[in-house]
Amino acid sequence: MRQITDIVAEMRGIVKQFPGVLANDQVDFELQRGEIHALLGENGAGKSTLVNILTGLYRQDLGSIRVNGQDVNLSSPGDAISVGIGMVHQHFMLVPSQTVTENILIGLDQPRFRMNLQQYERDVSELGQRFGLKVDPRAKIWQLSVGEQQRVEILKILYRGAQILILDEPTAVLAPQEIDQLFETLRSMVEDGKSVVFISHKLHEVMEISDRITILRKGKVTAAGLQTSDISQPELAKLMVGRDVEFTVEKQAQVPGETVLEVDNVYAENDKRLPALQGISFVVQSGEILGLAGVAGNGQRELAQVLSGLRKCIDGSVKLNGKIISNTPIKNAINKGVAYIPEDRTHVGSAPNLSVTDNVIMKNYRRPPIAKGWVIDADAATSFAEGLKDSYEIIVPTVETPVRLLSGGNLQRVILAREFSGEPVLIVAVQPTRGLDVGAIEGVHRLLLSQRDAGAAILLISEELEELFALSDRIAVIFEGQLMGEMKDGDVDIIGLMMTGTPLDQIEPQGMESNV
Amino acid sequence: MSEISSTSPGRKSVIPFRIRMEKRIKEPPPWFSSLISFIAIIFSLFLGGIVIAFVGGDPFRSYAHIARASFGNIGVISDTIVKATPIILTALACSVAFRMRLWNIGAEGQFIMGAFGATAVVLIPLLPAETSPWIFIPTMMVAGMITGGLWGFIPGYLKAKLQVNEIITTLMLNYIAIAWINFFIFAVWSEGGFPITMKFPTTAWMPRLLDYADQLPVLRGLTSHLGLLIGIGAAVVVWYIIYRSRWGYEIRLIGDNQRAAEYAGINIARNTILVMILSGALAGLGGVSEVGGVVHRLQTSPVAAGYGFTGIIVAWLAKLNPFAIVLVSILFGALILAGREIQPSGITRMIQGIILVSLIASDFLMRYQIRLYRTAEEA
Numbered sequence: 001m002r003q004i005t006d007i008v009a010e011m012r013g014i015v016k017q018f019p020g021v022l023a024n025d026q027v028d029f030e031l032q033r034g035e036i037h038a039l040l041g042e043n044g045a046g047k048s049t050l051v052n053i054l055t056g057l058y059r060q061d062l063g064s065i066r067v068n069g070q071d072v073n074l075s076s077p078g079d080a081i082s083v084g085i086g087m088v089h090q091h092f093m094l095v096p097s098q099t100v101t102e103n104i105l106i107g108l109d110q111p112r113f114r115m116n117l118q119q120y121e122r123d124v125s126e127l128g129q130r131f132g133l134k135v136d137p138r139a140k141i142w143q144l145s146v147g148e149q150q151r152v153e154i155l156k157i158l159y160r161g162a163q164i165l166i167l168d169e170p171t172a173v174l175a176p177q178e179i180d181q182l183f184e185t186l187r188s189m190v191e192d193g194k195s196v197v198f199i200s201h202k203l204h205e206v207m208e209i210s211d212r213i214t215i216l217r218k219g220k221v222t223a224a225g226l227q228t229s230d231i232s233q234p235e236l237a238k239l240m241v242g243r244d245v246e247f248t249v250e251k252q253a254q255v256p257g258e259t260v261l262e263v264d265n266v267y268a269e270n271d272k273r274l275p276a277l278q279g280i281s282f283v284v285q286s287g288e289i290l291g292l293a294g295v296a297g298n299g300q301r302e303l304a305q306v307l308s309g310l311r312k313c314i315d316g317s318v319k320l321n322g323k324i325i326s327n328t329p330i331k332n333a334i335n336k337g338v339a340y341i342p343e344d345r346t347h348v349g350s351a352p353n354l355s356v357t358d359n360v361i362m363k364n365y366r367r368p369p370i371a372k373g374w375v376i377d378a379d380a381a382t383s384f385a386e387g388l389k390d391s392y393e394i395i396v397p398t399v400e401t402p403v404r405l406l407s408g409g410n411l412q413r414v415i416l417a418r419e420f421s422g423e424p425v426l427i428v429a430v431q432p433t434r435g436l437d438v439g440a441i442e443g444v445h446r447l448l449l450s451q452r453d454a455g456a457a458i459l460l461i462s463e464e465l466e467e468l469f470a471l472s473d474r475i476a477v478i479f480e481g482q483l484m485g486e487m488k489d490g491d492v493d494i495i496g497l498m499m500t501g502t503p504l505d506q507i508e509p510q511g512m513e514s515n516v
Numbered sequence: 517m518s519e520i521s522s523t524s525p526g527r528k529s530v531i532p533f534r535i536r537m538e539k540r541i542k543e544p545p546p547w548f549s550s551l552i553s554f555i556a557i558i559f560s561l562f563l564g565g566i567v568i569a570f571v572g573g574d575p576f577r578s579y580a581h582i583a584r585a586s587f588g589n590i591g592v593i594s595d596t597i598v599k600a601t602p603i604i605l606t607a608l609a610c611s612v613a614f615r616m617r618l619w620n621i622g623a624e625g626q627f628i629m630g631a632f633g634a635t636a637v638v639l640i641p642l643l644p645a646e647t648s649p650w651i652f653i654p655t656m657m658v659a660g661m662i663t664g665g666l667w668g669f670i671p672g673y674l675k676a677k678l679q680v681n682e683i684i685t686t687l688m689l690n691y692i693a694i695a696w697i698n699f700f701i702f703a704v705w706s707e708g709g710f711p712i713t714m715k716f717p718t719t720a721w722m723p724r725l726l727d728y729a730d731q732l733p734v735l736r737g738l739t740s741h742l743g744l745l746i747g748i749g750a751a752v753v754v755w756y757i758i759y760r761s762r763w764g765y766e767i768r769l770i771g772d773n774q775r776a777a778e779y780a781g782i783n784i785a786r787n788t789i790l791v792m793i794l795s796g797a798l799a800g801l802g803g804v805s806e807v808g809g810v811v812h813r814l815q816t817s818p819v820a821a822g823y824g825f826t827g828i829i830v831a832w833l834a835k836l837n838p839f840a841i842v843l844v845s846i847l848f849g850a851l852i853l854a855g856r857e858i859q860p861s862g863i864t865r866m867i868q869g870i871i872l873v874s875l876i877a878s879d880f881l882m883r884y885q886i887r888l889y890r891t892a893e894e895a
Contacts, residue, residue, distance in 0.1 A: 310779060331781035348779050351772040358765065362780040365765055374762050
């Protein structure tokens with residue numbers, strides 16, 4: 001047991017009012033030396049507001065902050081770093097064309113004029129070694145993987161002498177192995193006497209890494225500084241959403257119907273023209289969910305794009321109900337009933353400044369009743385949007401609201417409403433619950449299952465094994481653009497082996513039935 | 517950075533409050549944008565007044581003079597409208613391209629080529645001088661839209677097929693357009709060795725208000741011409757296309773998020789070409805209106821007078837709204853006209869500049885709010 005009397009940061013009675021919403025309502029938060037303190041809560045619970053106040057980005061309306069026993073007045077991130085508080089944002093703030101060392105030195109007073117980079121490079125790699133943050137100080141940022149970029153962000157803060165590190169959803173962008181590495185780094189930092197605020201809504205990660213947990217709901221603290229060892233995951237979920245959450249979705253047994261999607265020996269390249277898919281073949285039948293597991297970057301994105309027509313395949317074919325849809329215009333796949341839920345809601349799935357109406361007609365504006373000849377029937381579009389707003393419970397003042405003002409869960413509902421309203425025969429869903437809170441995830445799962453029961457063929461691409469196990473009828477695993485195998489009942493160990501590159505037929509049978 | 521601070525931390529200040537600019541969390545209400553623009557214009561007139569007073573003028577008399585010079589009587593109002601007409605069309609041209617985030621800064625060249633197309637109909641001649649205006653003028657309009665549209669097609673095609681930056685190509689094509697008409701003015705259609713073409717036959721003139729002075733004496737001397745109606749008609753058409761048509765929906769979707777548009781199955785390359793053609797055709801129509809309604813011949817200086825560039829500014833100030841473009845164009849027409857009346861003429865250009873800077877700067881208030889904090893509160 002660590003010494004837990006030493007309080008390094010203390011926030012008392014924090015109130016922050018935004019127009020129309022009380023983001024923080026008398027929030028108390030306490031961080032001790034050498035602990036990993038998880039800040040847990042649904043989207044919009046006030047986690048980000050709280051840490052933005054702690055890092056000087058926002059100013060509290062009421063309340064006080066003490067760091068190391070001293071009252072502090074934080075009015076900029078510079079103020080925060082000067083008292084030893086640093087934050088790694090979800091979206092990295094790095095200059096892609098510069099090296100790791102250069103990025104770490106940005107904005108500092110040293111070096112003053114002459115860049116004695118070699119010396120600083122040595123400092124950076126020493127610092128990295130100390131905390132298990134392995135990264136080449138001379139590499140340019142664009143050459144690094146997302147996980148390595150995150151290490152640079154952490155190094156940046158450590159280099160500035162931070163004693164308190166705030167990480168905003170650090171695992172959202174990482175592969176499982178990278179998450180393990182990150183956790184080791186965090187542990188070595190707290191052993192060094194630093195303190196970590198870990199923001200997340202992934203319960204199992206919070207259980208694994210944190211020493212204590214503070215939970216926020218609707219701007220209020222529902223549990224302060226709980227010992228992680230004293231609480232269970234379902235209890236946490238209840239404190240977070242205020243009601244019991246079903247972790248296993250009710251799933252009816254379903255007899256798969258005819259083959260809808262036939263992927264035959266598909267090869268495709270990624271954006272850098274390197275091979276991304278290397279001979280992928282599988283089928284999805286009507287009324288079933290095929291889950292595709294794999295570490296991010298093994299060709300999932302490219303596969304989804306090939307299926308929806310956004311990417312050409314260089315060999316092989318994709319057939320929908322017996323007709324080839326690969327390498328045809330995107331419109332063709334849309335008209336044939338392919339729904340695609342892209343991974344990137346804001347940059348691909350929606351047009352942020354356009355209204356909810358304009359966003360939900362993206363796929364059917366060419367057809368009546370929305371289209372009347374070359375004109376769009378504004379009344380028909382509005383009533384279509386109103387209908388979806390009600391049936392998919394999109395919470396928005398009017399359908400004329402620009403979607404950039406919607407929360408992640410609501411935006412995802414807009415996208416699902418659009419994609420599902422066309423009664424799709426095939427649904428390609430990529431990470432449909434990424435970044436959503438527990439309540440919203442449940443809603444998305446229900447919608448996917450109802451589409452399955454309505455007879456759609458669904459390919460669910462996800463990095464969340466729990467989600468795949470809960471929803472899929474079969475699970476296939478992709479590794480470096482190839483399928484490692486496919487099984488009916490999920491066995492975490494076997495899937496784990498396949499995710500790291502061992503084909504199913506090379507895995508020793510362990511007395512269990514597997515389906516290739 | 518989601519917030520900026522105007523004061524540096526840790527410094528004691530004698531002023532008992534601090535000003536901070538905070539990012540707006542909530543959208544400001546819809547009328548806020550118009551209010552801010554209005555305040556910005558008042559503010560810039562105030563600033564301009566200070567400058568006028570500083571150089572020894574009387575700001576109130578100067579403004580009164582400017583107002584009289586552009587809106588004082590029906591005659592000058594008509595002249596203001598004549599100045600505004602080409603700007604309406606070039607600004608509309610820019611607005612459709614900007615809507616799709618195509619940075620067409622070649623409205624000037626497309627305007628000139630439109631004027632050339634209209635002139636060609638008269639001077640080749642495609643139609644004999646005694647043709648009825650009912651045929652003559654529509655033919656000139658179509659010809660000008662084709663030549664202007666061609667001047668938009670070239671950068672559009674290069675952008676769509678070869679990813680050539682349209683800012684460079686549209687800018688360069690402006691100079692080619694000027695060189696092109698100079699060749700015709702100096703060599704082919706030169707009127708007695710002067711760098712002007714011959715005057716058009718009156719059948720090729722756009723009807724002006726003064727043409728009806730016989731029936732309605734009030735209209736005597738008023739030079740407002742058909743171009744204004746063409747401009748307003750074009751504004752209505754552009755509004756309808758952008759906000760009501762399938763094509764306009766595609767343009768708005770591409771402009772807001774190109775990747776989402778691709779995902780919706782929209783052909784970006786095709787739309788790039790089509791929008792550039794429409795943009796060029798609208799600017800070309802402006803050129804037709806100017807040679808057919810005002811100059812009545814092709815001549816470099818009054819035709820290539822920078823209307824295409826003014827159109828860029830007007831399109832932005834009007835926030836790409838077609839109807840706002842008509843109003844802002846009239847304001848700019850008034851300032852151009854007043855510039856001829858008052859001395860030094862630089863005053864109106866200065867006011868134009870201050871209005872522009874204020875309006876652009878006022879956009880900041882759409883995204884940020886200003887709050888005062890008492891220093892005492894923070895201690």
